[in-house]
Amino acid sequence: MKRLCIILIALLSCASLTAQESSPSLHLHLDKSEQHQKIDHFGASDAWSIQYVGKDWEEEKKEKMAQWLFSKTLGEDGTPLGIGLSTWRFNIGAGSAQQGDASEIKDPWRRSFGIYDSLTHKVQISNQEGQLWFLQKAKELGVEHFTAFANSPPYALTKNQLAHGNAETTLNLPKENYALYAQFLTDFLIEMEKKKIHFNLISPFNEPQWDWGKKNGQEGTAVQNDEVAPIVRLMNEAFLQNDLTTKIEVAESAQYNYVYDPSSNRPQRDHQLWSFFHPESSNYIGDLKLVSPSFSAHAYFTTFPLSKLKSSRQVIGNLMKDYKNLSFYQSEYCLLENNEEIKGKGKDLGMDPALYMAKVIHYDLTIANASSWQWWLAVSPYNFKDGLIYVDKKDKSIVEDSKCLWVLGNFSRFVRPGMHRVTADLKGQFDQDQLLVSAYQSRKETVVVMVNLSHQSIDIALPNKKKKKTYRTSSAENLKYTICTDHVILQPRSVTTIVE
Template sequence: MLLSLLYAAPVAAAIANQITVDVRQKFQKMDGFGASEAFQRANQIKGTFGPGPYISPDNRTKVLDWLFDPHKGAGLTILRNGIGSSPNNTADHMVSIEPVSPGSPHTKPHYVWTGDDNGQVWLSKEAYKRGVRTFYADAWSAPGYMKTNNTDDWGGRLCGVTNGHCETGDWRQAFANYLVQYLKFYKEEGITVTHIGHLNEPDISVSYASMLADGIQTKDFLEVLYPTLHREGFGNVKVAAGEATGWRQSGDILSDLVSTGGEQFYDFFTSHGYQDEPRLPFDTPKPVWQTEWADLSGGWTTDWDTFGQDGEGIQWANKIQEAIVISNCSAFLYWIGAENSGSNSPLIKINGTDIEVSKRLWGFAHFGRYVRPGAYRVSAESTNGVLHTSAYANADGSLTVLVINNGHYDAVTNFAVNGYKSFKKVTTWLTNNDHDITPGSARVGGRGSFEARIPQRSMMSFVIS
């Protein structure tokens, strides 16, 4: 009761504000929020990769709950699995389902399947138990023998695309068959892969699995993959395009795809946020996903808001909301959910048998828990520039309003809700330096309105049902 009054009661020093929500004005449909455990990170959670000591069983369960459970944790609803291309798992590489070349693109392939897929089959089943239904399988590269540089790392191009000549021939159909076989293996394990991509950051060449492609070369492969999926009974799997390191870089790929008629061969467009953040919408009618981003340079921190560093929780809450509101993203994925790391690349740090959760995860929780797949973003406007807001009409009939107070003062705020059914209760959830999704309630008025005090440098979710 005390906490509820703390949220609802105005104080003399606070400034009055207005947020207006209009459910009748709809924008993009939301697909969800997620993370990846590629490159043996799934096995780190499982406790079967690295020098040890390994994570304890109790902490393994906590990690899984914190990532995927919509009541105990962030409620992430998308798992991005890596499709392996390497002959072995040296240096955390992802093992290919066809590690040895068949000799030519026309020779019958010899696939190898252990039912594990670098720990990702186990992780997918655990995520499914906690409500995940969207599985995005993404290849960082084709196997090396299908590429111009004959290795799965250091870039190179897929044999058969424009400017991708190889003496061994055109491997586009073989790679399409490879991806289809991956889907078949997962289906045999009882897991439905819903989305698939054949590239990761095709604008850079790096020392791990990577494959270069511009928009024209992307189209060259997608025009083979797309009909292959439909022919093999996987026409319901959504095909990705883009996936470059930043918004501008992915935009260049999109321009090439449009100019060459390639838009017919993919279902959603993707980008990462590293080199260029999502500050503008892409000119496409397809859903847009931000599929990988993280603070890779900062040291590990659990802070919400202390020094204004890029890795702090409030910074990432703002990044997610801006990507949705400004760039019309339907999904937002962090790079790694949990790993053994001293950087901010994961949301949860595994340290031997111990674990530590960052405030970034609780920022994600406001979106993952209260903006469920199938929700529509609706109009939400604030009279105060430091109160960044967005609103969502969920498929279950509930309405969620998210507010980040970036100011250094508490903000007494009146909410006017238009076009929604009458309501008598608003549940609130608070995250800041002192709270991790702490429940409370707002003061409900008449005619579709309520009032709450939003503490400085905080995020609050308001759920109307």
């Protein structure tokens, strides 16, 4: 009798489990007719360590890193070998590396090699050979889009002959050198075209709100809105005269509030969307042929608490409706801030920072309607949550991938340029802050990205019984390939991409 009871209990348990699996409590609904923003790309930057890694690391290690970042190839089991970035940000150095200690930037790995010859006013691209190696490899592996960005004009052109300002609120470039800076960027693009590298975008200034100085330990300059505009006009003219088609990107705002706030703590460097793209503004540049129909900003310091994460993106999303011809780009982010959920300091290759990043990506795409999402350092040597890949300055044998790399890949590898975001909803009772779902569509396929922030498995019914490819990143997996049909089980603390 005891044995019979045990058998009955086991059978009932199996029946209950089978019923639970066959009848998920949540159902995914897609409205493919309701299209939102077009996706342009996902990417990362080559600042600053790529120069050293590309120049000094052995080929095998460099090839491995390039494959992780750029490859679209699948392994024998169907699992991707890389995250297939679709854009790559190339840092145009201002020359602090050549200045050495005189640059006032203590860490050599935060200095950049300049390509401007102050005697001849010519560009010497070969100075950035390490970066060029990765740039060429990105092109070879099929990266579709390239952006060049500068943190400072060449130090030889600046007011203080340094690649950073004096912690002032204005541009570290005398007006008489505005045209020289515009010509320098023009010459840079011409030289790159000779190397068969076409930059789709070029960004002349980065985070203009910060009063960059010695204490910041990196290249940079403050820039007021009425300093940005005349230089962009000079760039537009010089590019056209040289038959260049590269578009000029503005404004790489340091935080989202500087995009829209007319009375922030950075006067003359805020309210930037209106300042540059409203016809009534004296700094209007939206009518210039080679100004990009996009506006870029950085997601730093706007991600906690959750209410701020959502509300700041809601302002962006609503505001962009008034600028229908512009796309919004989140062009730089890493886990910089310290809050109750995450701390920037301390390298962490695991899922906690990766899931925090995934949450930011989700809300940037679904509330701010970002068309591009870009991480900060592709390769980091630091004890900080700023890298996708980590190296050791003193030991060239160490190359580590992070879960941030692979979770970014849940988006970048499958949500390809030209796709449109479509409406995705889950029917049923669940914590909407713990389960995040977004969907994207092209003519050929539909991609759904599900972020499970909870510590429970979640079974979700899918819209049809067709065979679908799934790719899961968890503490034990990196874009692991499997097949599903009418439902998918999300593992705790994981990100799953479904491709149909």
